[in-house]
Structure formats: C-alpha cells, structure tokens
Amino acid sequence: MTVTQQYEEELTKRARALHRDAIVIDALDVSLMNREHLEHMLEGGVTAANVTVTIEHGFHKTVDLVHDFQRVFAENADIIRPVRSVADIRAAKAEGRVGIIHGTQNATPIEGDIRLVKPLHLLGIRIIQLAYMTGNLLGDGCLEPRNAGLTVFGRRVVHELNRRGILIDLSHCGERTTLEAIEESEQPVAFTHACARSRCTHPRNKSDEAMKALAARGGVMGITSLAAFVADDWRDANLTTYLDQVEYAVQLMGIDHVGLGMDFVEFLPASFLVPARWGGVHVPTGLSGLTEFPIPYSRDVDDSRKLPNVTAGLLERGYSEADVRKVLGDNFLRLLERVWSISDSADAE
Amino acid sequence: MTVTQQYEEELTKRARALHRDAIVIDALDVSLMNREHLEHMLEGGVTAANVTVTIEHGFHKTVDLVHDFQRVFAENADIIRPVRSVADIRAAKAEGRVGIIHGTQNATPIEGDIRLVKPLHLLGIRIIQLAYMTGNLLGDGCLEPRNAGLTVFGRRVVHELNRRGILIDLSHCGERTTLEAIEESEQPVAFTHACARSRCTHPRNKSDEAMKALAARGGVMGITSLAAFVADDWRDANLTTYLDQVEYAVQLMGIDHVGLGMDFVEFLPASFLVPARWGGVHVPTGLSGLTEFPIPYSRDVDDSRKLPNVTAGLLERGYSEADVRKVLGDNFLRLLERVWSISDSADAE
Numbered sequence: 188m189t190v191t192q193q194y195e196e197e198l199t200k201r202a203r204a205l206h207r208d209a210i211v212i213d214a215l216d217v218s219l220m221n222r223e224h225l226e227h228m229l230e231g232g233v234t235a236a237n238v239t240v241t242i243e244h245g246f247h248k249t250v251d252l253v254h255d256f257q258r259v260f261a262e263n264a265d266i267i268r269p270v271r272s273v274a275d276i277r278a279a280k281a282e283g284r285v286g287i288i289h290g291t292q293n294a295t296p297i298e299g300d301i302r303l304v305k306p307l308h309l310l311g312i313r314i315i316q317l318a319y320m321t322g323n324l325l326g327d328g329c330l331e332p333r334n335a336g337l338t339v340f341g342r343r344v345v346h347e348l349n350r351r352g353i354l355i356d357l358s359h360c361g362e363r364t365t366l367e368a369i370e371e372s373e374q375p376v377a378f379t380h381a382c383a384r385s386r387c388t389h390p391r392n393k394s395d396e397a398m399k400a401l402a403a404r405g406g407v408m409g410i411t412s413l414a415a416f417v418a419d420d421w422r423d424a425n426l427t428t429y430l431d432q433v434e435y436a437v438q439l440m441g442i443d444h445v446g447l448g449m450d451f452v453e454f455l456p457a458s459f460l461v462p463a464r465w466g467g468v469h470v471p472t473g474l475s476g477l478t479e480f481p482i483p484y485s486r487d488v489d490d491s492r493k494l495p496n497v498t499a500g501l502l503e504r505g506y507s508e509a510d511v512r513k514v515l516g517d518n519f520l521r522l523l524e525r526v527w528s529i530s531d532s533a534d535a536e
Numbered sequence: 537m538t539v540t541q542q543y544e545e546e547l548t549k550r551a552r553a554l555h556r557d558a559i560v561i562d563a564l565d566v567s568l569m570n571r572e573h574l575e576h577m578l579e580g581g582v583t584a585a586n587v588t589v590t591i592e593h594g595f596h597k598t599v600d601l602v603h604d605f606q607r608v609f610a611e612n613a614d615i616i617r618p619v620r621s622v623a624d625i626r627a628a629k630a631e632g633r634v635g636i637i638h639g640t641q642n643a644t645p646i647e648g649d650i651r652l653v654k655p656l657h658l659l660g661i662r663i664i665q666l667a668y669m670t671g672n673l674l675g676d677g678c679l680e681p682r683n684a685g686l687t688v689f690g691r692r693v694v695h696e697l698n699r700r701g702i703l704i705d706l707s708h709c710g711e712r713t714t715l716e717a718i719e720e721s722e723q724p725v726a727f728t729h730a731c732a733r734s735r736c737t738h739p740r741n742k743s744d745e746a747m748k749a750l751a752a753r754g755g756v757m758g759i760t761s762l763a764a765f766v767a768d769d770w771r772d773a774n775l776t777t778y779l780d781q782v783e784y785a786v787q788l789m790g791i792d793h794v795g796l797g798m799d800f801v802e803f804l805p806a807s808f809l810v811p812a813r814w815g816g817v818h819v820p821t822g823l824s825g826l827t828e829f830p831i832p833y834s835r836d837v838d839d840s841r842k843l844p845n846v847t848a849g850l851l852e853r854g855y856s857e858a859d860v861r862k863v864l865g866d867n868f869l870r871l872l873e874r875v876w877s878i879s880d881s882a883d884a885e
Contacts (some may be wrong), residue, residue: 243648295648299592323673335684338671514577 202499205508210234210280210516211494214409214448215358215380217242217292217455220259224453224491228285229266231491234516235276235286237314237356237379237448242292246303249296253289253310260287271311281424290314290379292359294325301340301347308351313527314379315348316356317341317368326364329390336363342371349374354526357401358409358448361390365397374526375405377519380448382416382432383439392416395439402440405525407518409448410436412488425486430500433514442510443508446519451491452482537792549810551848554857559583559629559865560843563797564707564729566591566641566804569608573802573840577634578615580840584625586705586728586797588661591641598645602638606658609636622868622873639663639709639728643674643693650689654844657700657780662876663728664697665705666690666717678739683797685712691720698723703875706750707758707797710739714746723875726868729797731765731781732788741765744788751789756867758797758811759785761837769832774835776828779849782863795868800840801831877881 189197191438213236220238240252260269268279270286279286289311296312297303307315312356317337320328325341327334338346346369348355355376357365369376378401384392393401393408401408410433411417414424417432436445450461483489487496501511537545538712562585567573569587577585589601609618617628619635628635629863638660645661646652656664666686669677674690686694694717697704704725706714718725727750733741742750742757759782760766763773766781785794801808832838836845850860 299644321673321689322671322684324671327684327687331687333685333687335671335676336682338676338682339681340670 198499198503202502205502205511206232206498206515209445209498210276210520212236212276212446212516212519213448213451213491213494214377214407214489215239215290215411215450216293216521218264218451218491219454219456220256220287221454222263225263225267225285227453227491229283231494233285233491233494234280235270235288237288237290239292240289240312241250241296242319243295245298246254246296246300246307249291249307250310251313253312256287256289269311271313271325272527273520276488276520276523281507288313290316290318290354292356293319294323297344299324299340299445301343304344304347304351304353306479308353311355314354314356314377316358316379317345317360318364319359326368327361328359328363328364331361334361334363336367337371341368345371346373349526350529352527352529354523357397359391362394362397365393366400369397369400369404369406372404374529375407375522376401377522378408380409380411380413380450382410383435386418386432387419389416389418398440402444405522407444407446407453407522408436408440409446409519411448411450412485413450414483414485417485421483424484426488426496426500428473429485430497430504433497433501434504437514442513443518443521445514447494447497447515449484449488449491449494451484453490489502547851548848551844551851554851554860555581555844555847555864558829558847558861559625559869561585561625561795561865561868561869562800562840562843563726563756563795564588564639564760564799565840567800567840568803568805569605569636570803571612574608574612574616574634576802576840578632580843582840582843583629583631584619584636584637586637586639588641589638589661590645591646591668594647595645595649595656598640598656598661599659602661605636605638618660620662621876622869625869625872637662639665639703639705641665641705642668643672646693648673649761650692653693653696653700653702655700661702662872663703663705663726665728666694666709667713668708673715676710677708677713678710680710683710683712684814685716686720690717694720695722697721697738698875699878701876701878703872706746708740711743711746714742715749716835718746718749718753718755721753722755723878724871725750726755726871727757727797729758729760729762729799731760732784736765736768738765746790751793753770754793754871755796756793756871757785757789758795758868760797760799761834762799763832765833766834770832773833775845775849777839778834779846779853782846782850785852786863791862792867792870794863796843796846796864798833798837798840798843800833802839 192299216236217239267285270288318328320330322331327338356379358378358381382392414421418428419423560583565585566588619637666674667677669679671680675686692854704729707727707730731741763770766773767777
C-alpha cells in the first residue's frame with residue numbers, strides 16, 4: 188500500500204465514522220417516497236429531510252397529500268418517522284430512522300387566506316416556500332421577469348409563518364421577493380436548495396447580496412447538487428464543483444450558514460415538469476436538461492447514497508470535523524430549533 | 537311659466553324621450569339583485585348592466601353563483617333577461633327588459649389555470665377584471681403598494697380572454713398592470729367603473745396616461761358616481777361634479793370612449809367590506825366613507841332610477857343627442873360587439 192492509498196483509506200474511514208455519527212439534514216428532497224428511495228436516504232445517512240408535499244396545490248389537496256403520507260409512514264415505520272420538532276430529529280438519529288419533515292415548495296396551500304396557516308401547521312407542515320417559479324399571491328418566483336417584491340398579503344403571511352413556527356424558504360423566489368422577505372421576517376429564513384449565482388449564472392441561483400443578507404439574519408442555505416445550478420455547463424458538475432459551491436458559500440456567508448439541500452427527484456415521473464402543472468401555461472425553465480427527465484445531478488453527488496462523498500470531500504479540503512458537522516446538519520438543526528420553538532402559544536389560540 | 541321654466545320643461549321632456557329611446561349600459565352594478573333593485577334598474581332605463589358575479593371566489597364557487605342566478609332570471613323573467621351577446625342587449629331593449637351581463641371583478645375564478653377561461657365563457661361570463669384591490673396571479677390591484685405589472689401567466693390570460701371573447705376590465709388594477717394590460721391585449725379593453733385621478737386623487741382612479749392609452753386602443757371608460765372617486769372631498773360629489781368627471785374624460789379620451797359604470801351597491805349587506813373577505817388580512821381602502829355602509833354616491837346620481845338626470849345634464853351642457861347616446865350606451869355597445877364577436881371559433885375547440 189502506497190502512502191497515498193494509506194491516506195485515502197484513513198480519510199475514508201474517518202469520513203465514514205463522522206458521517207455515521209453526524210446529524211445529516213437534506214433540506215430538500217422532492218423524490219417519490221417509495222421504499223427504494225427511503226432506503227437510499229437511510230443508506231446515505233440522512234437523519235432528516237425536508238420532503239416536498241406540494242409545489243402547486245391549494246389547501247384541500249394538500250390536506251389529502253399529508254393524509255396520504257400516513258400510509259407511507261405506516262408501511263415504512265421501520266426506517267422512517269415523522270418530524271414535527273427538533274426532538275423528533277434527534278429521536279430519528281437515535282433510532283436509526285430517517286426523519287421526514289413536511290414542507291411545501293409553494294405557498295399555494297395558504298391560498299388567499301392567512302387563516303389557513305394555522306391548520307397547515309397543525310397538520311405538520313414545518314417549512315413553506317413563499318413562491319415557486321412564478322408569481323403568486325405573496326410574491327414572485329425566480330422565472331417571473333417582472334421581479335416583483337412581496338404583496339401586502341405576502342408580508343402578513345411572513346409574520347404569520349414566524350408566529351406559527353414555520354420555516355420560510357426562499358430558494359425559488361425572485362431577487363426582490365427574496366431580499367424583501369429576509370428583511371420582513373422576524374425570524375431567520377432559509378434557502379433550502381440553491382447555489383451561488385456568482386459561480387453559476389442562473390435565475391434559480393442566489394446572488395451574493397441575497398446570500399449575505401440571509402446569513403446576516405441568521406439563515407442557512409442548503410447547497411443543491413442539481414447540475415444546472417452547480418456549473419454554467421451542467422456537464423462540468425461533479426463532486427469537485429459541488430464542493431466549490433459549498434466552499435464559496437462558506438467563504439461568503441460563514442461556516443454557520445451553509446448546509447445541504449440536494450433537491451433530488453428520484454423516481455419522480457417525467458410528468459413532474461409537464462406544462463399542465465403550470466396552469467396550462469408553459470413556463471420555460473431556461474435550462475438545458477431541466478425540461479426533460481432525468482434531471483442531471485453533479486457526478487458522485489447524484490443520489491442520497493452518495494452523501495458520504497460530501498463528508499469525505501470536505502475533510503479532504505481540510506475542514507474540521509466540527510465544521511463538517513455544521514454543513515451536514517448542525518446549521519439547519521440550529522435554525523429549525525430557533526424557528527420551530529416559538530409555535531406553542533400561537534397554536535393554543 | 538317663465539322662460540327658464542319653459543326651457544327646463546322642454547329639456548326634461550327631451551331628455552326623457554332620449555333616455556327612453558337610447559341604449560343605456562351600466563358597465564358596473566354590484567348591487568344585490570333582488571326584485572326591488574331590478575325594478576330600480578328598469579325604472580332608470582337600464583338596457584343592460586355588467587352585474588358582478590364575484591370579486592373573490594375561485595372557479596367552483598363561481599359556478600355555484602352563476603347557477604344560483606338562474607333562479608333570479610326565472611323569478612324576474614318579466615323584467616330581466618340574460619345577456620351573452622350584443623343581440624341579447626338589443627333584444628332586451630326591444631322587450632323592455634333589463635339585460636344582465638355576468639361579469640367578475642377579479643380573475644380569481646380562473647385560479648391558476650388558464651384552461652378555466654373556456655368553461656367560464658361557456659357559463660356566460662362576458663367581462664373579467666384582471667385584479668381587484670390586491671395582487672393576484674395575473675397582476676396587481678390598485679391598493680398594492682408594490683405596483684407590479686403583469687405576470688407571465690397574466691399575459692397569457694390576457695390573450696386567452698381576447699381569444700375567447702371576454703372583455704377585459706382594468707378598473708381596479710394598479711397603474712403598471714393597467715398600462716401593461718392595455719398594451720398586451722389584442723382587443724380594446726375597459727375601465728368599466730372609475731373616475732379621472734386628475735380630478736380626484738385616489739388610487740382607484742385612473743391616470744391621464746392610462747385613460748389616453750385606453751382610448752388609443754379603442755377602449756371605453758365607464759364613469760362611476762361613487763362619491764369618494766368623484767371629488768377629493770366626497771361630500772362635494774353631486775350631479776355637477778359627476779358630469780365634470782364625464783366631461784373631463786370626454787375631453788381627454790374623445791366622445792367615443794366614455795360611458796357609464798355606476799358601481800352601485802344597493803341592498804348589499806355591510807359585510808361586503810368585512811376584512812375577512814380579504815383572506816383575513818385587513819386591506820385599508822384609504823377612503824373616508826368607504827369602510828362603512830352605506831357607501832355615499834354623488835347626489836342626484838345615487839341610484840339606478842336617477843340615470844335620466846345624466847341624460848338631462850349632458851343635454852343641458854350642450855351635448856348633441858348622438859353624443860349623449862354614445863355616453864349612455866352606444867360606446868360600450870360598440871366595444872362589446874367587437875370583443876364578444878370573436879369567441880365562436882374558440883368555443884368549438
């Protein structure tokens with residue numbers, strides 16, 4: 188065995204041990220939650236994931252979807268558990284199960300009625316993205332050329348989400364809505380899944396200004412491995428360029444404000460991107476490779492099972508074990524603990 | 537009898553005859569459509585009115601409301617009739633009945649799905665306002681401080697409404713949404729009920745720029761008698777100041793682009809303005825007198841029965857009978873004829 192081989196073996200051993208021991212939070216997983224994918228999450232060491240309930244539905248259908256998920260919990264109780272609190276995430280870790288956080292990628296379940304935030308919280312929704320690709324009743328998604336900020340209703344909803352203990356996600360929001368929501372929110376917020384626009388020019392990615400503002404208010408950004416967001420030419424996206432995105436965010440925002448948000452779509456049907464989902468209006472994503480399945484991910488970070496590669500990669504780049512833990516999950520855990528802990532009084536109303 | 541008395545008697549006689557003979561279109565009536573109000577419309581010589589189906593509901597509830605209106609048609613068939621075409625308006629005139637046009641004051645029935653425009657048209661909806669007071673999926677209402685323009689979805693819906701033969705109403709839209717929709721639409725559009733902001737400073741009123749742009753594209757503006765929109769101090773609103781608004785619009789836009797749109801709310805319950813209707817968010821109207829019922833209207837133009845006063849007033853100001861007819865209804869009739877006539881091929885799809 189050469190010195191290099193020895194080094195790599197040691198590194199791998201250390202990475203495996205660290206990854207196994209760490210709290211790993213995938214801040215966005217939109218995959219079909221079948222047994223196979225759940226096993227992949229478990230194999231990849233995911234302690235908890237923000238699993239998308241809906242990107243488009245109103246309140247009633249969202250109730251259906253949350254209800255339907257009870258069957259997934261029941262049938263896979265040996266490997267997953269619901270997460271409604273940080274204690275649930277710690278319990279998932281202790282039990283060796285994957286914690287499932289209910290999140291939405293759009294504010295459509297709130298419809299036009301702020302009073303629906305309460306039942307959504309009571310149903311277990313813990314993360315809500317203010318807008319997806321297009322404009323909605325709160326603000327604008329990143330593919331809306333007008334780039335409007337928050338509506339009056341949107342500002343009120345931000346405070347209601349704060350008060351109910353639901354984490355606000357701005358990953359897909361347009362620049363003005365992103366900046367205004369960071370400013371409006373009394374609680375730190377998240378980009379659960381995005382990359383830095385400075386390193387990959389795409390409207391779905393976040394500007395330096397937005398990343399710095401997020402961090403200044405205590406928020407956390409999960410770095411996605413979706414190839415088109417990692418590198419200008421998506422074919423260049425691999426573990427190295429993914430880690431470059433992580434490092435860029437760490438340098439800009441600080442080690443306490445970066446996490447993982449893979450945005451995997453494993454086993455999703457191709458119809459996921461069909462224009463009919465956009466209300467009969469075709470909204471171009473502006474991406475090569477993103478209008479067709481399968482969506483390409485960064486090589487060697489293209490599946491939940493590959494998450495240990497991130498741990499090994501960060502160690503190899505000289506990150507301390509404590510810092511690696513922050514990126515893997517401790518930062519999101521701290522954020523969730525802060526945001527989720529203030530809901531009790533509001534629910535009693 | 538003095539010369540003045542003789543003149544006034546002649547004028548009144550002439551006005552009555554003209555009003556009785558003319559096509560009178562009230563481009564906005566949101567009143568409760570009970571027997572008493574329908575009789576008031578008939579007494580006021582209304583040939584047809586744009587009667588509000590909803591200002592807030594989604595598709596399903598709108599279907600309910602249109603369906604429920606069948607009972608109103610059935611119970612009052614002696615004095616009202618449905619209007620789906622300009623031929624129906626002419627028939628209403630010939631029959632001495634009031635024609636009821638189904639219109640909405642918000643695009644909420646389209647929800648987020650452009651495909652719902654077709655069934656709305658098939659149900660008989662012939663006028664749709666793009667946004668009410670707040671921002672929606674298409675654009676912004678006039679009380680939305682961000683003053684955003686049309687979304688991508690909003691632009692597509694504009695073309696779909698054009699193609700289906702539904703008149704686009706921009707009365708309540710904010711400035712940018714108003715200007716962009718006039719520009720985007722292939723068909724002339726309407727402000728069914730508003731006044732000139734130059735004569736009464738209020739966000740619900742229309743700028744000179746918007747009024748000129750509307751006219752340049754062939755649109756028509758119905759002048760409302762709602763006191764807070766007619767005069768800066770709503771207590772000054774009367775037949776004179778109302779006619780001043782009409783005349784200002786005629787001077788700015790030309791005689792072919794001005795009509796009536798009274799915005800009466802007769803018999804509406806006070807709950808019409810309750811904050812709960814705004815999704816639990818209180819949206820201040822910014823009006824003295826508009827957050828409480830009854831809403832004050834311009835003196836002597838405060839009820840459908842007073843419409844002949846407008847005819848007499850315009851004659852008194854020296855308008856020709858042909859010009860008075862244009863304002864009373866011929867302009868809106870021309871606009872509806874143009875916009876509604878293009879729907880046949882689209883419905884066959």
